[in-house]
Amino acid sequence: xxxxIKVENLxxxxxxxxxxxxxxxxxxxxxxxxxxxxxxxxxxxxxxMLLGLLKPSDGGATVLGYDVAxxxxxxxxxxxxxxxxxxxxxxxxTLENLTFYGGVYGITDKARIQHTxxxxxxxGHESTLTKxxxxxxxxxxxxxxxxxxxxxxxxxxxxxxxxxxxxxxxxWDLIYELAEGGVTILVTTHYMDEAEYCERVGVMxxxxxxxxxxxxxxxxxxxxxxxxxxxxxxxxxxxxxxxxLEGVERVGLAGDYLRVISQRVGKEAMQSLLxxxxxxxxxxxKGEPTLEDVFLSLAR
Amino acid sequence: xxxxxxxxxxxxxxxxxxxxxxxxxxxxxxxxxxxLVGSDGAGKxxxxxxxxxxxxxxxxxxxxxxxxxxxxxxQVRSQVGYLSQRFSMYExxxxxxxxxxxxxxxxxxxxxxxxxxxxxLEFVGLANFKDRHAGQLSGGMKQKLGLASALxxxxxxxLLDEPTTGxxxxxxxxxxxxxxxLVSQHEKVDTETGRQVDISxxxxxxxxxxxxxxxxxxxxxxxxxxxxxxxxxxxxxxTGKIIAEDTPSNLRARLNGRVLELRGDPINVLRHVAHQDxxxxxxxxxxxxxxxxxxxxxxxxxxSRLPDEIKSAGGNLIDLxxxxxxxxxxxxxxxxx
Numbered sequence: 092x093x094x095x096i097k098v099e100n101l102x103x104x105x106x107x108x109x110x111x112x113x114x115x116x117x118x119x120x121x122x123x124x125x126x127x128x129x130x131x132x133x134x135x136x137x138x139x140m141l142l143g144l145l146k147p148s149d150g151g152a153t154v155l156g157y158d159v160a161x162x163x164x165x166x167x168x169x170x171x172x173x174x175x176x177x178x179x180x181x182x183x184x185t186l187e188n189l190t191f192y193g194g195v196y197g198i199t200d201k202a203r204i205q206h207t208x209x210x211x212x213x214x215g216h217e218s219t220l221t222k223x224x225x226x227x228x229x230x231x232x233x234x235x236x237x238x239x240x241x242x243x244x245x246x247x248x249x250x251x252x253x254x255x256x257x258x259x260x261x262x263w264d265l266i267y268e269l270a271e272g273g274v275t276i277l278v279t280t281h282y283m284d285e286a287e288y289c290e291r292v293g294v295m296x297x298x299x300x301x302x303x304x305x306x307x308x309x310x311x312x313x314x315x316x317x318x319x320x321x322x323x324x325x326x327x328x329x330x331x332x333x334x335x336l337e338g339v340e341r342v343g344l345a346g347d348y349l350r351v352i353s354q355r356v357g358k359e360a361m362q363s364l365l366x367x368x369x370x371x372x373x374x375x376x377k378g379e380p381t382l383e384d385v386f387l388s389l390a391r
Numbered sequence: 392x393x394x395x396x397x398x399x400x401x402x403x404x405x406x407x408x409x410x411x412x413x414x415x416x417x418x419x420x421x422x423x424x425x426x427l428v429g430s431d432g433a434g435k436x437x438x439x440x441x442x443x444x445x446x447x448x449x450x451x452x453x454x455x456x457x458x459x460x461x462x463x464x465x466q467v468r469s470q471v472g473y474l475s476q477r478f479s480m481y482e483x484x485x486x487x488x489x490x491x492x493x494x495x496x497x498x499x500x501x502x503x504x505x506x507x508x509x510x511x512l513e514f515v516g517l518a519n520f521k522d523r524h525a526g527q528l529s530g531g532m533k534q535k536l537g538l539a540s541a542l543x544x545x546x547x548x549x550l551l552d553e554p555t556t557g558x559x560x561x562x563x564x565x566x567x568x569x570x571x572x573l574v575s576q577h578e579k580v581d582t583e584t585g586r587q588v589d590i591s592x593x594x595x596x597x598x599x600x601x602x603x604x605x606x607x608x609x610x611x612x613x614x615x616x617x618x619x620x621x622x623x624x625x626x627x628x629x630t631g632k633i634i635a636e637d638t639p640s641n642l643r644a645r646l647n648g649r650v651l652e653l654r655g656d657p658i659n660v661l662r663h664v665a666h667q668d669x670x671x672x673x674x675x676x677x678x679x680x681x682x683x684x685x686x687x688x689x690x691x692x693x694x695s696r697l698p699d700e701i702k703s704a705g706g707n708l709i710d711l712x713x714x715x716x717x718x719x720x721x722x723x724x725x726x727x728x
Binding site for chain 1: 424428429430431432433529530531553556558559560561562563564567568571572575576614615616617620621622623629639659675676677678679680715719722723726727
């Protein structure tokens with residue numbers, strides 16, 4: 092498999108602070124990889140280094156075979172970047188925006204621009220003013236702008252922030268189509284809804300890459316205990332009691348029940364302990380581990 | 392309907408040719424977390440603004456805590472805390488000064504605001520940062536300050552408009568723990584004014600009045616299903632209408648048995664085969680697997696037929712099974728109608 096991104100001991104310090112700390116990973120052609128982490132964990136710094144916008148303090152990376160430190164212009168000419176806060180000109184039409192940004196990359200071929208419009212499903216909306224479009228459509232346009240120079244690698248920074256599941260799914264169908272065509276995609280996101288769509292997911296914390304694997308494998312390897320959904324009343328008292336119980340890894344409030352992750356403490360033990368403390372237990376059900384559980388386990 | 396804190400019936404609001412809110416009815420109980428779930432422009436924010444009286448409806452009736460939003464707007468506002476998407480704070484004021492500002496704007500007296508502010512800062516975990524300038528807070532802390540400011544008047548109804556957009560999962564988890572704690576607490580309510588009161592101040596400043604137990608209600612808007620699933624009840628909003636409303640588990644149950652997980656390779660072959668099956672309503676890729684939605688009552692047929700179809704198309708099947716439907720599956724199925 093062709094390696095598109097190769098990161099070796101990539102490190103970036105800002106004064107005393109190490110934003111990215113000796114991370115290693117590889118991404119192959121046509122892969123869709125998610126990149127998760129709390130604010131300040133080093134996600135954006137990593138992307139900026141991969142785009143050649145920021146020099147590594149130590150280690151390095153190649154993107155599409157080019158060294159990000161010494162060949163950053165070759166990198167940038169071949170990758171697409173869709174940022175959450177991307178500037179679309181509100182008073183321009185769809186076509187005018189695409190033509191403008193195509194020009195930035197030296198693309199003047201009208202057929203290419205038409206093809207990009209079609210690809211992102213905006214054909215027929217050429218003369219719609221951008222300010223009149225919904226968030227979902229604007230996101231498609233942003234994607235089109237990132238794709239107009241036919242990059243082999245696409246960086247997406249929280250691409251579907253604020254769009255509903257229908258628009259999100261349409262967007263991801265498009266992403267998979269691109270991946271089928273050989274484009275490699277790296278996505279940063281805060282939302283598990285989105286992370287679930289990725290083939291592999293990396294989790295960062297304090298500048299370190301803690302894990303990178305398929306969602307299924309991450310759930311299996313990181314959440315080694317059982318997940319329980321405990322319906323009890325009063326809920327807060329139940330939270331206190333179960334949090335203090337040895338062998339319970341994590342308890343959280345999840346709406347009208349408690350979500351418990353536990354290696355050793357089973358259903359009966361929880362039930363009798365809660366009831367012994369005067370708490371009414373409606374039911375305790377087995378739950379499925381989620382990527383959010385994985386994230387919270389790793390991030391704390 | 393005395394047990395409902397919010398009663399909104401047949402709300403309509405039009406902006407020019409846009410029906411932003413098109414016949415929405417909403418009833419929220421005491422102690423309930425109600426989620427308005429939909430995309431930007433679906434009508435969530437407009438609905439919230441109607442509920443706080445920031446906008447007047449073209450048609451429909453709203454009462455909040457028994458007060459009519461059209462005629463008793465001041466009383467309504469005294470009961471409501473609102474955290475908007477773009478919460479503004481004074482970055483050059485400290486945390487405590489910011490809260491004081493919001494408290495005074497809402498008419499809290501000198502003797503009331505300080506103990507209440509400290510209690511709230513303790514609750515959201517900002518007590519140790521009370522003297523820090525708001526501009527120097529992290530994103531998560533700013534959000535907690537926003538929540539604290541919305542809570543300083545002890546509202547009985549808290550409206551949160553996409554409070555966690557752009558916030559990381561750890562911070563979001565913390566935020567939700569606070570919201571859920573808030574509604575599971577019983578607070579004393581002054582039966583004359585309806586406002587929640589501090590028992591200690593009541594006893595020193597007035598003769599003790601009759602109080603009753605009451606819980607805070609929360610209405611939260613979000614486009615994300617992982618948030619929706621934490622609400623007690625959810626309304627899916629699309630083009631100004633609520634297209635479905637129920638508890639997350641009841642909503643999921645609508646597709647029980649109809650969502651299949653398909654794993655194997657090459658994934659493209661699997662996808663094309665599944666798409667071509669006439670009893671398949673929808674196929675969605677989820678990283679290394681596919682979710683296949685079966686038409687009503689057709690799951691068994693698909694389970695027995697698909698393995699052969701995949702084989703003859705040259706694909707390799709690893710796993711095909713019925714899985715519990717996710718809220719997202721339900722939202723998409725309902726949106727297609």
